[in-house]
Amino acid sequence: MRATGSSKAVLRQLLLISLLAALIPSAALPQQQTQMTKEERAMQLQLEKAELALEQAKSNFEKQKQRYEEMKRLKEQGIITGDELNSAREAYENAKVALKNAQISLDQTVLGFVEEATHISIVRAQKYRARDGSRRVRLVLKNTSNVKAASAAYKDVLSPQQVRSLVTIENIFVSILKDGVLVGDPYEIRIPSLRYGQQTTVEFGLQKDAENVMVRMKYLDKVDNRLIYLQKSAAEDIVSPMSLQFAQQGELGSSVLYDLELERMAETE
Incomplete structure (x- = not known):
């Protein structure tokens, strides 16, 4: 965990409290x-x-x-x-x-x-089409850290509120990848802080269409990669035609065939 000087001092004080508590006879502590x-x-x-x-x-x-x-x-x-x-x-x-x-x-x-x-859950991951026609990805993240496990380090000396403050996660860097390549716009988004139980939303432009992406979260000196399927969502239940070819050549006055793909951005297909 990368901690500031002040946070290290607080942790040392809390550690001293837990060590003192270890010296108290077990009869003096609640069962x-x-x-x-x-x-x-x-x-x-x-x-x-x-x-x-x-x-x-x-x-x-x-x-x-x-x-x-x-x-x-x-x-x-x-x-x-x-x-x-x-x-x-x-x-x-x-x-x-x-x-x-x-x-x-x-x-x-x-x-x-x-x-x-400490743990961050991906509550929701949606792909949708914006009003300008661009594809976007919306991620909803939540701090679902294990408070009980964190409190075990201090032998239940700390109050639940004090333990929750310890599992606040700072400086979370989020990005999305497809086949190992960054496909989000921007490439990376920084979340300054995420308290226990707090939920936050980040949005990316999707530079390359994909049904699933790798969500990469960097925090506490570790890299957490999650492969997720993107739910489709749209403000209106509409079907969008997409051409599979960028351009076709043909004689003037003749017909040219394009292969089309229909995409329905909705929760249910």
């Missing part, structure tokens, strides 16, 4: 009324593993720090050699790095849960 799914249990175990690794790293860091301070005093008294002091210093520095890595790993685990919980 869960619903059973966790297999996926939610796996997420909980992964989070507990990352938290345990952090606690172990903290414990080892404090231990190596105290040992290093003691070795410095012994060196000043001439009891140990410089090599022994250097060995203690190296162990202390390694423990400091390990602690930082454990904290990063826990942060990435929590953020990963939120990323996996």
Whole structure:
């Protein structure tokens, strides 16, 4: 997830809240009324593993720090050699790095849960003919993220409203393709933000006629491709004739035959 400096600070604060809650005796917390799914249990175990690794790293860091301070005093008294002091210093520095890595790993685990919980549904995909005769595609997108899965990362410490704010998706880039080629006009549309449960509509001109297209959505450092069939829609139920040939040649005064295709832009064929 690509987050701003302020959002990272908020996530760290929320993470501290969840870690403090983990230290509260289970009797002080309300009992869960619903059973966790297999996926939610796996997420909980992964989070507990990352938290345990952090606690172990903290414990080892404090231990190596105290040992290093003691070795410095012994060196000043001439009891140990410089090599022994250097060995203690190296162990202390390694423990400091390990602690930082454990904290990063826990942060990435929590953020990963939120990323996996985010989801955008394509509610509707319609192809229609505009008044000027051009073909257009209308997509209706909705943020249908899994709030329950996202809240599992914080052990249900956060309110539903706080969790919903975490799954707000920003900077969504949408495009449509046919056979790997961009066929939308414009080629790409940016959605600044999509809150949980929010629905938005984007429209493209269709530069190449197609019954189905690939909808590409780029957000949260990932690319989501969906192959969809385009529903036909029109303000009026009319049939439009289309020539399959751009031009035909013939003698002056003679007849020229064109192959025609009838297209009915309607919900039902």
